[in-house]
Amino acid sequence: xxxxxxxxxxxxxxxxxxxxxxxxxxxxxxxxxxxxxxxxxxxxxxxxxxxxxxxxxxxxxxxxxxxxxxxxxxxxxxxxxxxxxxxxxxxxxxxxxxxxxxxxxxxxxxxxxxxxxxxxxxxxxxxxxxxxxxxxxxxxxxxxxxxxxxxxxxxxxxxxxxxxxxxxxxxxxxxxxxxxxxxxxxxxxxxxxxxxxxxxxxxxxxxxxxxxxxxxxxxxxxxxxxxxxxxxxxxxxxxxxxxxxxxxxxxxxxxxxxxxxxxxxxxxxxxxxxxxxxxxxxxxxxxxxxxxxxxxxxxxxxxxxxxxxxxxxxxxxxxxxxxxxxxxxxxxxxxxxxxxxxxxxxxxxxxxxxxxxxxxxxxxxxxxxxxxxxxxxxxxxxxxxxxxxxxxxxxxxxxxx
Amino acid sequence: xxxxxxxxxxxxxxxxxxxxxxxxxxxxxxxxxxxxxxxxxxxxxxxxxxxxxxxxxxxxxxxxxxxxxxxxxxxxxxxxxxxxxxxxxxxxxxxxxxxxxxxxxxxxxxxxxxxxxxxxxxxxxxxxxxxxxxxxxxxxxxxxxxxxxxxxxxxxxxxxxxxxxxxxxxxxxxxxxxxxxxxxxxxxxxxxxxxxxxxxxxxxxxxxxxxxxxxxxxxxxxxxxxxxxxxxxxxxxxxxxxxxxxxxxxxxxxxxxxxxxxxxxxxxxxxxxxxxxxxxxxxxxxxxxxxxxxxxxxxxxxxxxxxxx
Numbered sequence: 001x002x003x004x005x006x007x008x009x010x011x012x013x014x015x016x017x018x019x020x021x022x023x024x025x026x027x028x029x030x031x032x033x034x035x036x037x038x039x040x041x042x043x044x045x046x047x048x049x050x051x052x053x054x055x056x057x058x059x060x061x062x063x064x065x066x067x068x069x070x071x072x073x074x075x076x077x078x079x080x081x082x083x084x085x086x087x088x089x090x091x092x093x094x095x096x097x098x099x100x101x102x103x104x105x106x107x108x109x110x111x112x113x114x115x116x117x118x119x120x121x122x123x124x125x126x127x128x129x130x131x132x133x134x135x136x137x138x139x140x141x142x143x144x145x146x147x148x149x150x151x152x153x154x155x156x157x158x159x160x161x162x163x164x165x166x167x168x169x170x171x172x173x174x175x176x177x178x179x180x181x182x183x184x185x186x187x188x189x190x191x192x193x194x195x196x197x198x199x200x201x202x203x204x205x206x207x208x209x210x211x212x213x214x215x216x217x218x219x220x221x222x223x224x225x226x227x228x229x230x231x232x233x234x235x236x237x238x239x240x241x242x243x244x245x246x247x248x249x250x251x252x253x254x255x256x257x258x259x260x261x262x263x264x265x266x267x268x269x270x271x272x273x274x275x276x277x278x279x280x281x282x283x284x285x286x287x288x289x290x291x292x293x294x295x296x297x298x299x300x301x302x303x304x305x306x307x308x309x310x311x312x313x314x315x316x317x318x319x320x321x322x323x324x325x326x327x328x329x330x331x332x333x334x335x336x337x338x339x340x341x342x343x344x345x346x347x348x349x350x351x352x353x354x355x356x357x358x359x360x361x362x363x364x365x366x367x368x369x370x371x372x373x374x375x376x377x378x379x380x381x382x383x384x385x386x387x388x389x390x391x392x393x394x395x396x397x398x399x400x401x
Numbered sequence: 402x403x404x405x406x407x408x409x410x411x412x413x414x415x416x417x418x419x420x421x422x423x424x425x426x427x428x429x430x431x432x433x434x435x436x437x438x439x440x441x442x443x444x445x446x447x448x449x450x451x452x453x454x455x456x457x458x459x460x461x462x463x464x465x466x467x468x469x470x471x472x473x474x475x476x477x478x479x480x481x482x483x484x485x486x487x488x489x490x491x492x493x494x495x496x497x498x499x500x501x502x503x504x505x506x507x508x509x510x511x512x513x514x515x516x517x518x519x520x521x522x523x524x525x526x527x528x529x530x531x532x533x534x535x536x537x538x539x540x541x542x543x544x545x546x547x548x549x550x551x552x553x554x555x556x557x558x559x560x561x562x563x564x565x566x567x568x569x570x571x572x573x574x575x576x577x578x579x580x581x582x583x584x585x586x587x588x589x590x591x592x593x594x595x596x597x598x599x600x601x602x603x604x605x606x607x608x609x610x611x612x613x614x615x616x617x618x619x620x621x622x623x624x625x626x627x628x629x630x631x632x633x634x635x636x637x638x639x640x641x642x643x644x645x646x647x648x649x650x651x652x653x654x655x656x657x658x659x660x661x662x663x664x665x666x667x668x669x670x671x672x673x674x675x676x677x678x679x680x681x682x683x684x685x686x687x688x689x690x691x692x693x694x695x696x697x698x699x700x701x702x703x704x705x706x707x708x709x710x
Binding site for chain 1: 602604607609611613614615622627629
């Protein structure tokens with residue numbers, strides 16, 4: 001059991017490549033924190049620095065208030081689960097799990113006791129005599145977990161432990177991991193690029209971003225999953241969290257006082273910013289007669305027939321594609337407004353769906369009721385919930401509050 | 402009509418192709434198998450036949466008389482045989498062991514990726530590239546009792562150097578051969594084991610570090626198992642090579658003084674190419690073949706038994 005403090009931590013490779021810079025946050029005792037971000041954002045490097053496998057080039061790392069920045073990995077009480085498990089291939093499952101304890105000079109009888117107990121909880125007791133080569137992916141993953149658990153470390157480090165499993169097994173292991181962590185209650189730092197994993201598993205989630213300037217920081221926001229979703233601090237976090245990704249559109253604000261009118265650039269569409277929203281986000285008034293970026297999650301749209309509340313903006317859109325995925329359906333449509341470029345996703349899903357050919361229009365995704373979507377074709381009337389729209393400063397990309 | 406002809410032709414081609422495909426592996430292997438049979442099988446059978454005949458090239462160009470097992474009896478009872486067998490086994494076992502452990506230690510050092518390791522790697526392989534006979538001459542000069550480098554070095558370190566020289570004393574002659582061999586072949590182990598160490602996944606080493614593995618555990622329980630297969634094979638190769646050591650002995654000591662550094666290889670050379678007694682040389686050849694095959698068979702049985710992961 002331990003807390004972890006990161007204080008302006010930085011890592012530069014070969015004095016040129018900046019992997020991590022100015023990362024400061026704290027992991028409380030027993031907390032489960034997920035590091036998430038696109039590839040190259042330094043999340044794995046940060047994890048390896050906690051393990052002691054990478055040296056720090058800046059900052060201080062404290063484990064239970066003790067500075068461990070330069071401590072050898074052998075002398076930090078941390079256990080790590082590697083992405084490819086890194087099991088010892090020539091040892092049996094039992095030996096794999098016992099090795100760390102043997103090196104710590106734990107008495108043999110006690111080792112046997114601990115390993116068998118852990119193997120039972122992980123459902124590995126029938127596999128103890130097997131070697132990793134004779135195990136399935138999910139079993140290897142559990143052995144890797146077991147090897148970390150038997151040591152009863154102060155901190156668990158997990159580097160994308162589920163990424164080598166197939167989709168179904170991943171969901172199963174995710175819930176097993178959650179159960180396990182609820183029982184063990186050990187401080188855990190968990191790296192993933194999968195935001196669903198991050199949102200479902202973390203007590204708090206740290207969103208990281210690739211950087212190339214030593215003055216910046218990788219760390220964008222550390223918060224609970226719900227806060228990240230509802231109050232993203234900037235465009236990066238807003239677009240990274242949520243699937244399908246948030247829609248961005250430029251709007252021009254006009255008016256003043258407690259009545260602001262927003263018009264979507266390039267279109268005749270305009271609406272009044274709800275007064276209640278303005279009261280909660282007074283900063284928005286400073287942007288009168290300026291352009292801001294509005295962030296609209298796909299789920300902020302609804303079919304017109306299903307809503308009659310106020311603060312809804314009706315839109316008649318030409319539906320290009322309808323994707324029906326079980327409980328959800330996604331409508332894709334274009335509006336003739338210049339697109340906002342946000343560099344977050346490193347995996348452009350389907351270029352034709354995310355980016356229209358015409359550079360003067362922007363593609364939108366709406367998440368709507370599948371029953372109604374099945375009938376929608378050609379022009380459809382949908383509404384936008386204006387009370388939930390996010391606004392960002394176009395220059396700093398920070399959320400306007 | 403045309404249609405039937407066409408289908409028949411279309412069937413015929415795959416069938417012929419299938420037959421070729423079935424025999425193709427055998428056809429491709431055949432030349433090397435035949436070559437091996439000619440190069441190994443024929444001399445062995447020829448030697449086996451000769452080992453039952455009295456045949457000395459100094460007296461006759463053809464075998465003279467069938468003598469049964471007399472050649473084997475003579476070869477075994479000659480005082481040199483027992484001594485050279487013992488010398489050969491000492492040389493082979495200690496030589497292979499020393500070269501392996503030294504080589505493994507060097508390989509571990511090479512794998513640490515310190516500065517200048519690439520230069521060291523290149524320099525290291527040099528002794529192995531030298532012909533054994535040349536290495537032999539090199540060491541003959543270095544062992545020279547008056548001006549030899551190694552003699553001087555041993556003196557400087559206050560090690561007892563026999564008055565007749567390192568090669569001239571029955572106590573140190575075999576050791577001197579061993580040292581020359583170790584000098585020449587340790588780099589071979591180092592380079593091959595180093596290549597094996599490169600196959601150890603980085604994450605496994607890191608996992609072991611986090612598991613607080615001690616230095617000994619890291620070397621013997623994590624790294625060694627990864628190079629074990631490679632090690633077993635090069636140990637086998639080197640064992641067989643060393644068992645047949647001849648060139649170093651010829652250049653350094655000619656088996657002397659007495660029989661103190663005589664190996665089976667040198668005995669064979671003397672019987673066949675000095676005494677020209679083909680019958681006895683053939684008998685000795687066959688005994689060496691049987692001994693080394695028995696040893697290698699045992700080695701393979703025990704070393705490769707638990708070879709699974």
